[in-house]
Amino acid sequence: MRYAVLGTGIVGRTIATRLSSLGHEVVIGTRDPAATLARTEPDAMGTPPFATWHMAHAAVEPRSFTEAAAFGERVVNTTAGAATLDALKAAGSVHLAGKVLIDIANPLDPSRGMPPVLDPVNTDSLAEQIQRAFPDAHVVKTLNTMNCRIMVEPSRVAGAHNVFVSGENKGAKQQVTEMLVSFGWPESSVIDLGGIESARGAEMLLPIWLRLYGALGHTDFNFHIQGAH
């Protein structure tokens, strides 16, 4: 399968690495590949520059959002929530139409201080905004409720825990579930919350996730819905 992972941050790199290691053809999308490769400083979170990561993962080529989306049979959005709609516009609706668009982003707004709040929230969600803006894409919200290392290696957290999927298209959710199973998620750990509107619930987990991170002092935890099965 050909995957376009949009976003060169730690989440995008982690997903791209995992998909590549599973034998998929993966490109990673960014606004300006040359500028992304030219950066030499870690970002504000201490993440090493993209070029450092790319040296160890040469199979994953950086491409413009448009080229990446044109290449991918599936598209994974890992851009910052505030930049997502612009990134997808740059990708181009023609290159998203008919494809499964896996949205892992969270609409975090750090402009009002820490911890960040959500925007949109409550009466809307980023996933719904994406689906409205790109009605011909099959948007599936998933994986946004945990640290990215757990996304691709769920066994980091001992015991049963869950990952959620939200989306309008049952076939798309099934394809995403198969991708999650290939990452190591037991099929029984995938909870289908419902239509894309239900992504509000998954996105609104972030505020307690951030406070649990503060309370526990680490990110190797995940939500488990006890009694779900």
Add this chain to the structure above:
Amino acid sequence: MRYAVLGTGIVGRTIATRLSSLGHEVVIGTRDPAATLARTEPDAMGTPPFATWHMAHAAVEPRSFTEAAAFGERVVNTTAGAATLDALKAAGSVHLAGKVLIDIANPLDPSRGMPPVLDPVNTDSLAEQIQRAFPDAHVVKTLNTMNCRIMVEPSRVAGAHNVFVSGENKGAKQQVTEMLVSFGWPESSVIDLGGIESARGAEMLLPIWLRLYGALGHTDFNFHIQGAH
């Protein structure tokens, strides 16, 4: 211990019953006790009228909000979120000052259709509104993230699962933790999220709780933070 449980709905009745069965002196607060007792119809959710419940729980007397709060050494808020501040105003700040005020309510706003949205949300929470309005009370948010039968009988859900506490006063959180332990919660299942601001996280679990209820078709589930300990 003398408890005032404010709110005569299913949550208030369940908490009052449990506290009473544990040997506490419990009154249940309502705007107009005579009117509450006079109702003969089930409510919109099918909950039987208060008088029916009261026949089987005669030890728990209905009192006005003011009388109930004056009686209680601890106060438990189980009123509807939209009615909470008015109910506590009726209770009277003088009857809340210096007391542990356990807030179980959720600020659900059903006026925009189902499932209900939250108000306040994201940049504020009901628990913070209460703490600001009654600065001399020791507000502790807890138990709002599950069905009320699980609140008082956690073993309804098999396996480990969690209950959260948020509040400014460590002693008050410790007292609430002891109450939770008396309900059957293992002490290790109680997660202290932090100050009262962290109640935003607990309240924002409601949107996914409502969608999980829809997806699972029952309410006998609860959140477990896998990897927390």
